[in-house]
Amino acid sequence: MRIGAHVDPTDPLAEATARNAEAVQFFLADPQGWKTPKPREDADRLRAADVDLYVHAPYVINVATLNNRIRIPSRKLLLGHASAAAAVGARGLIVHGGHVNAGDDLAVGFDNWRKTFAYAADSGGFGLPVLIENTAGGENACARHLDALARLWDVLGDHEVGFCLDTCHAFAGGEELLGLVDRVKAITGRIDLIHANNSKGAFNSGQDRHDNLTGGTIDPELLVTVIRAAGAPVVVETPGGVEGQRADIAFLREQLGRTA
Numbered sequence: 001m002r003i004g005a006h007v008d009p010t011d012p013l014a015e016a017t018a019r020n021a022e023a024v025q026f027f028l029a030d031p032q033g034w035k036t037p038k039p040r041e042d043a044d045r046l047r048a049a050d051v052d053l054y055v056h057a058p059y060v061i062n063v064a065t066l067n068n069r070i071r072i073p074s075r076k077l078l079l080g081h082a083s084a085a086a087a088v089g090a091r092g093l094i095v096h097g098g099h100v101n102a103g104d105d106l107a108v109g110f111d112n113w114r115k116t117f118a119y120a121a122d123s124g125g126f127g128l129p130v131l132i133e134n135t136a137g138g139e140n141a142c143a144r145h146l147d148a149l150a151r152l153w154d155v156l157g158d159h160e161v162g163f164c165l166d167t168c169h170a171f172a173g174g175e176e177l178l179g180l181v182d183r184v185k186a187i188t189g190r191i192d193l194i195h196a197n198n199s200k201g202a203f204n205s206g207q208d209r210h211d212n213l214t215g216g217t218i219d220p221e222l223l224v225t226v227i228r229a230a231g232a233p234v235v236v237e238t239p240g241g242v243e244g245q246r247a248d249i250a251f252l253r254e255q256l257g258r259t260a
């Protein structure tokens, strides 16, 4: 089980060393912006590293929405980030499940996801696994509650689609953590990556506010139980910079009974 952290993109490998991390996740462009990433000068070095790399797509991407002015550029941007992520040897591109606006039909949102994968296939494929991440908030989200996730996976059918489970988002989104991995795997058949985060917000608060693993409103022991059950690589997206994340990684290694 490789354990790492979400880090600043300037020099992800140095960030990995500073945290004693075996994996890093980073952005390839402004997470609040619509820019397609430029090729990275350190692409060869990143591809050759023995640190596992994951890329997080910008937050502005929402391929589910019925709003054309968001959905169409979202598709293109997702594909652009996928090829840029593949170019640095990333093992997966993480993207949030997205949502439809109040009053819009969620079924159309799921179908927009299907069209996104069809569009990518027509364009030569994503080039790496795309991992859809569960989200914490919203009443019309595609991947907050497991019943919605099941409908999303029904629609995506034969497409190759991965899943990233965020423990903070699940808890704040209102899904009980006990037994969650089994319930998720019954739907998706897989968990490709864990975002291991405690939550500042209460259960079912809908708040996307990450906390360090031994802080927050989730019992750390329960957090470890979920992570162990998932058996997937782990990325912490926790506060406190190098020190905070280094401590979270060390905590997990100790709890999971292994050293690195």
Ligand SMILES: [Zn+2]
Binding pocket: 133, 166, 195, 237
């Ligand atoms: Zn996350």
